[in-house]
Amino acid sequence: MTRELTHFIGGEHVAGTSGRFSDVYDPSTGEVQARVPLATAAEVQAAIANAEEAQIAWGATNPQKRARVLLKFLELIAEAAPELAKTLSREHGKTYEDSLGDIQRGVEVIEFAAGAPHLLKGEYSTGAGTGIDVYSMRQPLGVVAGITPFNFPAMIPLWKIGPAIAAGNAFILKPSERDPSVPLRIAELFLEAGLPAGVLNVVNGDKESVDAILHDDRVHAVGFVGSTPIAQYIYETAAQNGKRAQCFGGAKNHMIIMPDADLDQAADALIGAGYGSAGERCMAISVAVPVGRQTADALAVKLAERVVALRVGPALAEGVDYGPLVSADALARVEGYIQKGIDEGAQLLADGRGYTVEGYESGFYLGPTLFDHVTTDMTVYKEEVFGPVLFIARADDFEQALAMATDHEYGNGVSIFTRDGDAARDFAARVNVGMVGVNVPIPVPIAYHTFGGWKKSGFGDLNQHGPDAFRFYTKTKTVTSRWLSHDLKEGASFVIPTMH
Template sequence: MTQLIGHFIAGQPEAGTGRRTGPVFNPSTGQEIARCDYADRATLDRAVDVATQAGKRWGRASHAARQAVIFKLRELMIANLDLLAEVIGREHGKTIADAKGELGRAIEGIEFAVNAPHVTKGEFATNVGGDIDVFSMRTPIGVVGAITPFNFPIMVPAVMMTMAISVGNAVVWKPSEKVPTAALEFARLWKEAGLPDGVFNVVQGDKEMVDGILEHPGIAGVSFVGSTAVGEYVYQKGTSHNKRVAAFTGGKNHMVVMPDADLDAAASAFVAAGFGSASQRCMAVSLLLPVGQATADRLRELVIEKTKALKVGPYNDPQADFGAVVSAQSKQAVLQAIENCIKDGGELLLDGRGLQVPGHANGYYVGPTLFDRVTTDMQMYKEEIFGPVRAIMRPMTLDEAIAITNAHDFGNGSVIYTRDGKSAHRFMTEVESGMIGVNVSVPLPAAYFNFGGLRRSKFGEGHLYGPDAARFYTKIKTISQRWPDADQEAAPVSLAFNPKA
């Protein structure tokens, strides 16, 4: 009998109606392993109603009570590390080691959420005039809609929703229908941590459920991570329904390597940052920009050598460096991107098409693929390729490298490898990217710094990590108060504006 993966509402798992379902695959084998129930609008309405009522009570809970739940969630995440990594790997295709790395960053985000009382403290000014004190306070926005991608089934939801809950909101979450089981496991941990029923809810689904969240009058804000095309749609539709929306979208991250850099270290960094998790990361390095012909020729040799050494295999192979892409459709899109680059004139150095993993003939595997002499008019430069296809470009100067980086629509992350402080300073000040690495190949910030790209890599003013995340999930009230003496005479009526009264 096929397993039906359902929802989590009011503290309880629900099977769903089964009227609309979609397949869930193991990318390593290509086998369908379950069906995911797609919630209807009535199910969403019920989840939002439950969240609204539970959220009102949770929003009145003390900071200490909320922190106790967050601390317990952290303990449970650590205790369930192996189980969660297995669930992630089976439905996503990433290796167990990579899944545990994701969980480590998730735990880091949970730890930062404990700081919500500090980062949401208000301001206070005494006697601004006429014995009036003025202060501000931050309160929860209400019900938060969360829409998350397949590539980080736990990390993105953890850093997104733990802060939302820590500041007193309730959540209705639509995870990717490709990786639905991790969502139910995360919901189970919240309940075990002592979160009151109804504060955390999961509604599985596809675009119909996305639209439902964006249109629902009971949802105050929406946080989204995913592709740029969908993210722009989410932002425009959500804001048109008077919601605050933060949408974190695609990346085409450039890595500039100066002639003075440690080229061997730069090559290793590029291969690791470029091909990890089968390149299904918005912070993956996509384009390598060695400055000058000599740098490019030498770095090309090193990158080819290191890339050839990579092993591709199933998620539970401890020797595999990366696994399958998430779906047959994803594999086909990656293969098409390779064909397009060949037609556009890119020089194919390593060809990952036709890779066969013993015992897994039907898995969605693409071997590491590398192009050289890619130019800005090629699709390989313009489009985000969510698969193990990377490319080398050949700028002759740092000025040209910066211009190529800034010419792209996306501005998620950008990287420079150099030993020269002036080059690094120019890069970090002139490049229009939200996250910049200097001799750091994946500039994913620590959880207590803000995360977000620029240009078409982010829509809205919120950030995913850091203090700004807490601000996004709260609304600010400013209070002016005066307490006159009990025997004080009433002031005379005056219609004149007097700010010092």
């Protein structure tokens, strides 16, 4: 029997009232396993009203007590992680081990956010003028919201929820309708950890829900991760409505392989970074850029050898390297890009179309696909494919490789594999990309640094997690205080105050 999911508002599961639903599939089998309600604007507004009321007392709670809720949550999610990972795999399609990693990367940001008592400290200057002290304080914004993607249904919500509530805000989460069960369970765990009802609300929905969030004056900030067109829409609409916004979009991440690199190490890194999670990662490496013909020819052989050995199967099966794509639409989209690459003249070394798994013939599977001789004018080079497809785009020299990553309209992540420290240092300094790896294939920063892409990969002034998260979710108030002696009479002054 198909399960019917709910919203989570005011600390309770609330049935949807719109009459509109979206099917939640098991990508491994292709079967519908649940239905999730799509909220009306009125349902979103009710959640916002609930959050606004709950935030008053939560914002007045001292940061140490708020941090204790996060610490208790860490205990609870550690216990729940195995079952959460299974749920995640059943709805998304990534392997069990990869699902545990999804959860763990989110947990690390909660661990960082538990340092809120330190991170929220202001500044103080005594004696800035005669009898004058100046100090600042960080205060919560109020109600804030997150609109999160299907590909990391645990990690991205936790990246946004943790710092936001630690800073004293109430949070409205609009997760992906493709895999909503993990975000709903996360909300339950926070409630169990002692978070007051209404501080965290989960509203499932589509564009109607998103627009309701963007146009409601009670929501003061919005965070988003997804495709670039939607990121740009949300950023612009939020700004027009006077909200803060941090919106992260698509990617076309390059890995430059220098002639001096260990090619076996580079090939292994490319296989993991390109095909892990079926390529459905914003930080996946999708373009290998070998420098020089000899490097390129040797790398192509090593990649082709490894690709045929990859094991594709059901998300929860043992010994599987990656599972299915998230939906039939995603599968058809990526297969369309493969045909586009052929039509544009790229050399197809491995074709994953038509891949079937015995006993799971209706699953959304795509075998590993590899192209060589991809050029920068091809659609498959310009656009994000978001699937298990790796493109080899050859460069004649270091400068051309650097230019390829720098000139691409996306600027999320990039990596260079080399044994030359000078080349690596020069590359890291000059490349026009937000996150750089040196002999690291997926340069996702640790939780106490910030995550964010450049160019069309990111919209907004502040990044996710790290210190930027607390800057984003708070406003700074600066107080100039003066205590005068009773016998000091200065009279009225008509000039601007200065500290002299």
